[in-house]
Amino acid sequence: MIYLQVHLTLPSWLEDMQLHARNYPDDSARMALAIELARRNVDMQTGGPFGAALFDESGRVLGIGVNRVVSMNCSVAHAEMMAFMTAQARTQQLRLNETGTRVTLATSAQPCSMCYGASIWAGIDRLLVGARASDVESLAGFDEGPLPTDWIGALQQRGIEVQLDLQREAACAVLREYGSGGGKRY
Numbered sequence: 001m002i003y004l005q006v007h008l009t010l011p012s013w014l015e016d017m018q019l020h021a022r023n024y025p026d027d028s029a030r031m032a033l034a035i036e037l038a039r040r041n042v043d044m045q046t047g048g049p050f051g052a053a054l055f056d057e058s059g060r061v062l063g064i065g066v067n068r069v070v071s072m073n074c075s076v077a078h079a080e081m082m083a084f085m086t087a088q089a090r091t092q093q094l095r096l097n098e099t100g101t102r103v104t105l106a107t108s109a110q111p112c113s114m115c116y117g118a119s120i121w122a123g124i125d126r127l128l129v130g131a132r133a134s135d136v137e138s139l140a141g142f143d144e145g146p147l148p149t150d151w152i153g154a155l156q157q158r159g160i161e162v163q164l165d166l167q168r169e170a171a172c173a174v175l176r177e178y179g180s181g182g183g184k185r186y
Contacts, residue, residue: 008072010082011046014064024059030106031128031166033061038079038108038174041066042183049140049178050079052107054087054096054124062096062103063087070184080107080115084122095123104128108171109136110164113145119160126161130171139175141185 037051048067065082
């Protein structure tokens with residue numbers, strides 16, 4: 001049998017957070033949400049130690065995501081990818097910034113090679129990063145894949161502003177917990 005439909009879901013505990021009712025006025029609040037999503041995903045044992053959220057320029061949540069690779073048996077169900085998909089479904093826009101609204105992606109860890117590419121095509125203007133790829137690899141044992149040597153410069157050439165190390169220690173704490181707790185690596 002060939003499957004003609006794909007169905008990915010986020011954990012039900014996300015509904016209880018009422019994220020769309022809150023506003024995230026600055027980068028610190030936005031990163032705190034991404035890290036909180038990652039932490040809850042680990043604590044609730046619903047996926048890997050990664051969280052991501054997309055915001056419009058006023059701080060309104062456009063989309064959210066947590067890592068669902070293992071639970072969905074889907075290698076592309078990374079937090080950023082899930083956030084892109086939920087935002088695109090909500091806005092009905094392929095490129096999230098196509099109407100001129102500036103879009104920010106806050107992610108608890110530096111995007112892997114897949115999520116890096118998707119960030120370009122999804123239409124973001126700003127990328128906020130918690131933990132670095134070296135943290136992800138050393139603390140949680142994940143392979144983040146190849147990125148251009150000057151990946152930040154490549155994004156900046158496309159008009160995407162990058163800010164690293166926002167609440168890095170808090171993001172690393174989630175990775176450390178997952179890594180020391182025997183979470184599955186993929």
